[in-house]
Amino acid sequence: MFTKETYQKRRDLLKKQVNSGILLFLGNDECGMNYTDNTYHYRQDSTFLYFFGSDYAGLNAIIDIDENREIIFGDELTIDHIVWMGTQPTIKEKSAAVGINETAPAADLKSYLEKAVKQNRTIHYLPPYRPEHQIKLFDLLQVHPNIAAKNASVKFINAVVNQRNYKSTEEIIQIEDAVNITADMHLAAMKMAKPGMKESEIAAAVQEIAIGAGGQLSFPVIATINGQTLHNHYHGNTLKSGDMMLIDCGAENGMHYAGDMSSTFPVNKTFTQRQREIYQIALNSHEAAIAELRPGVKFKDVHLKAARTIAEGMKDMGFMKGDLDEAVQQGAHALFFQCGLGHMMGMDVHDMENLGEVYVGYNGEAKSTQFGLKSLRLGRELEPGFVLTIEPGIYFIPELIDMWKAEKRFTDFINYDKVEEYKDFGGLRNEEDFLITENGARLLGKPIPKTIEEVEAQRS
Numbered sequence: 001m002f003t004k005e006t007y008q009k010r011r012d013l014l015k016k017q018v019n020s021g022i023l024l025f026l027g028n029d030e031c032g033m034n035y036t037d038n039t040y041h042y043r044q045d046s047t048f049l050y051f052f053g054s055d056y057a058g059l060n061a062i063i064d065i066d067e068n069r070e071i072i073f074g075d076e077l078t079i080d081h082i083v084w085m086g087t088q089p090t091i092k093e094k095s096a097a098v099g100i101n102e103t104a105p106a107a108d109l110k111s112y113l114e115k116a117v118k119q120n121r122t123i124h125y126l127p128p129y130r131p132e133h134q135i136k137l138f139d140l141l142q143v144h145p146n147i148a149a150k151n152a153s154v155k156f157i158n159a160v161v162n163q164r165n166y167k168s169t170e171e172i173i174q175i176e177d178a179v180n181i182t183a184d185m186h187l188a189a190m191k192m193a194k195p196g197m198k199e200s201e202i203a204a205a206v207q208e209i210a211i212g213a214g215g216q217l218s219f220p221v222i223a224t225i226n227g228q229t230l231h232n233h234y235h236g237n238t239l240k241s242g243d244m245m246l247i248d249c250g251a252e253n254g255m256h257y258a259g260d261m262s263s264t265f266p267v268n269k270t271f272t273q274r275q276r277e278i279y280q281i282a283l284n285s286h287e288a289a290i291a292e293l294r295p296g297v298k299f300k301d302v303h304l305k306a307a308r309t310i311a312e313g314m315k316d317m318g319f320m321k322g323d324l325d326e327a328v329q330q331g332a333h334a335l336f337f338q339c340g341l342g343h344m345m346g347m348d349v350h351d352m353e354n355l356g357e358v359y360v361g362y363n364g365e366a367k368s369t370q371f372g373l374k375s376l377r378l379g380r381e382l383e384p385g386f387v388l389t390i391e392p393g394i395y396f397i398p399e400l401i402d403m404w405k406a407e408k409r410f411t412d413f414i415n416y417d418k419v420e421e422y423k424d425f426g427g428l429r430n431e432e433d434f435l436i437t438e439n440g441a442r443l444l445g446k447p448i449p450k451t452i453e454e455v456e457a458q459r460s
Contacts, residue, residue, distance in 0.1 A: 001098070007098040013163060022124065027061070028042070179259035218258035227246035242272065285337075337392060350377060360377075392429065
């Protein structure tokens with residue numbers, strides 16, 4: 001937990017930005033896996049953590065801007081809770097630690113809001129991303145789940161985004177801590193992988209490092225020899241000679257800040273020749289994107305620079321042809337690079353994605369609907385304080401290749417005969433985390449092996 005002054009400053013700035021009304025913060029509750037008492041790992045709502053710091057289930061809060069009141073609502077633990085959970089600070093003690101002096105029982109929230117509704121006061125809430133939030137909004141404000149997200153307060157969303165997008169010095173320290181743990185996870189995977197092992201063994205090893213460092217995973221581990229599946233959480237395959245292993249994993253540290261990195265390496269000690277060639281194209285794209293990072297540059301343009309670099313490499317190898325500028329503009333490169341170059345990162349590995357990419361990553365501007373480009377989560381102009389990922393990749397997805405070929409799509413730009421030869425290639429990417437500075441960008445955390453020589457040195 002940061003100092004109470006940090007949380008007070010955050011709430012004061014939020015009140016100035018929204019200016020009037022009541023701000024409703026819904027904390028997360030426990031959630032049973034298969035019955036009530038067998039719960040999933042608990043994770044508090046990130047915006048609740050950001051403004052109130054209380055990492056406990058069963059809490060909700062309001063900031064009443066007009067009456068200058070800040071209240072956390074929740075019920076104190078009974079002796080039955082203490083028997084099973086141990087001694088816990090009281091809600092009043094938890095609240096005082098972040099500068100909140102007023103607390104109330106959970107049931108009082110409904111009466112507080114009912115009174116405000118009768119007075120025709122504005123109640124701002126954020127888009128619900130859990131069923132429990134939808135139920136709470138229905139109970140508290142009679143907002144039907146079907147329209148809850150649509151009726152969320154855009155003013156409240158923008159005010160939160162305009163704080164959380166800019167990482168403070170103390171936040172950067174926490175993010176770097178998470179990134180360093182993440183780097184250790186990748187280094188361990190690189191060193192241990194060998195033919196005959198299961199993907200699940202690699203996944204278990206990296207998760208052990210995250211938990212051993214006092215935190216958790218920032219998202220489910222991707223550890224796969226089938227890198228062409230972008231979010232592949234299946235871990236049942238056996239590593240074989242000639243395979244490549246793609247790891248995409250991250251740690252969430254004790255303060256709930258995230259790291260997110262990807263690495264690709266051969267299961268053998270060295271890459272095959274065709275693996276080396278494709279890997280180098282992706283690495284060239286990665287470095288080209290990093291070179292563009294600085295304030296004032298639109299991240300969408302950085303993404304397109306990375307895409308153009310991939311297209312150049314694929315043309316040199318005979319996969320693409322024709323006018324590459326036109327090919328990228330039309331989206332032909334997305335046969336190989338289907339996802340976005342990167343995303344914001346902070347307390348959420350895709351920071352504030354629950355509030356809406358259009359606000360977080362596009363500053364209210366509409367996203368593209370073009371295949372590939374529509375998956376770019378960040379397109380806005382970069383500013384100092386932004387933390388983001390760089391993660392271009394090259395993926396040969398057989399079903400996508402078959403579909404585009406059958407539809408004769410982009411035949412002016414794609415040599416399908418050559419592509420057919422690589423349908424079994426799989427996919428690869430590297431990923432690093434960067435802070436946008438006043439003059440450029442800085443890599444966060446310790447670097448992991450990235451060049452072919454560095455990766456192979458880890459495999460020897």
